[in-house]
Amino acid sequence: xxxxxxxxxxxxxxxxxxxxxxxxxxxxxxxxxxxxxxxxxxxxxxxxxxxxxxxxxxxxxxxxxxxxxxxxxxxxxxxxxxxxxxxxxxxxxxxxxxxxxxxxxxxxxxxxxxxxxxxxxxxxxxxxxxxxxxxxxxxxxxxxxxxxxxxxxxxxxxxxxxxxxxxxxxxxxxxxxxxxxxxxxxxxxxxxx
Numbered sequence: 001x002x003x004x005x006x007x008x009x010x011x012x013x014x015x016x017x018x019x020x021x022x023x024x025x026x027x028x029x030x031x032x033x034x035x036x037x038x039x040x041x042x043x044x045x046x047x048x049x050x051x052x053x054x055x056x057x058x059x060x061x062x063x064x065x066x067x068x069x070x071x072x073x074x075x076x077x078x079x080x081x082x083x084x085x086x087x088x089x090x091x092x093x094x095x096x097x098x099x100x101x102x103x104x105x106x107x108x109x110x111x112x113x114x115x116x117x118x119x120x121x122x123x124x125x126x127x128x129x130x131x132x133x134x135x136x137x138x139x140x141x142x143x144x145x146x147x148x149x150x151x152x153x154x155x156x157x158x159x160x161x162x163x164x165x166x167x168x169x170x171x172x173x174x175x176x177x178x179x180x181x182x183x184x185x186x187x188x189x190x191x192x193x
Contacts, residue, residue, distance in 0.1 A: 014114070019135065022068075022069070023069065027053075027056060030052060030056060031048075031049050031052040031053055031070075032049065033052075034048040034049065034051065034052035034055075035047075035048035035049040035052065036048070038051070044083070046072060046076065046080055046105075047080050047083055047084055049070055049082060050066055050072075050077070050081060050090070051084060051089055051090060051105050051106075053066065053069055053070060054066075054103060054104060054105035055107065057107040057182065059104075059106040060093055060095065060102035060103060061102060061103060062098075062100045062101065062103075063077045063078065063081065063100070063101065064100070066081070066103070069164055076136070081103050084103075087115065087116055087119070088106065088112070088115045088116075089105065089106045089112050089115075089116070090104065090105055090106065091103070091106065092101050093105050098145075099167070105175070114169065114170050117166060117169065117170065118170050120167050120187065121166060122153050122163070122166050122167070124161050125159065125163045125166055126163055127168045129156065129159035129160055129161050129162075131165050132152070132156040133156055135152060135155050135156075136149070136152050136153060140150055
């Protein structure tokens with residue numbers, strides 16, 4: 001049985017199950033690929049599929065249209081678009097002359113990724129940095145040996161570097177990994193032996 005989605009250790013599967021019989025094969029593969037990436041990041045597979053169909057179509061769609069195109073239930077679409085709205089990757093709009101809400105995908109990919117990173121990964125990294133700083137403080141107070149304290153300080157420096165890199169990315173849409181590399185070994189990549 002083929003594995004679902006992507007992983008670090010294997011290639012993407014090429015034969016995805018057809019998520020909805022009416023979709024052209026290229027569109028079904030692209031939508032499923034986005035679902036796999038979103039799922040890999042810890043979100044729901046179908047959140048990625050809903051966003052992808054809206055993005056690929058380049059137009060707003062009603063919940064009913066999303067249900068039909070993706071083969072999802074009304075309740076599933078309702079929950080999925082609500083989550084996607086909360087993350088700011090889908091916007092609810094009214095089309096003139098229609099009574100139904102329509103949904104449109106955020107198309108500025110840098111802004112979308114930045115928002116998600118800011119609301120999720122950045123908070124996570126900040127929490128890790130604070131925990132490592134507290135561990136360092138407790139270890140210093142309890143007389144931990146210099147070697148172990150130095151390793152703990154290296155972990156704390158890595159977390160601080162990651163936090164700085166994410167904040168820079170959020171401000172500039174560029175990633176500077178120099179502080180991460182410095183934390184890993186004085187900023188120099190060492191060749192593998």
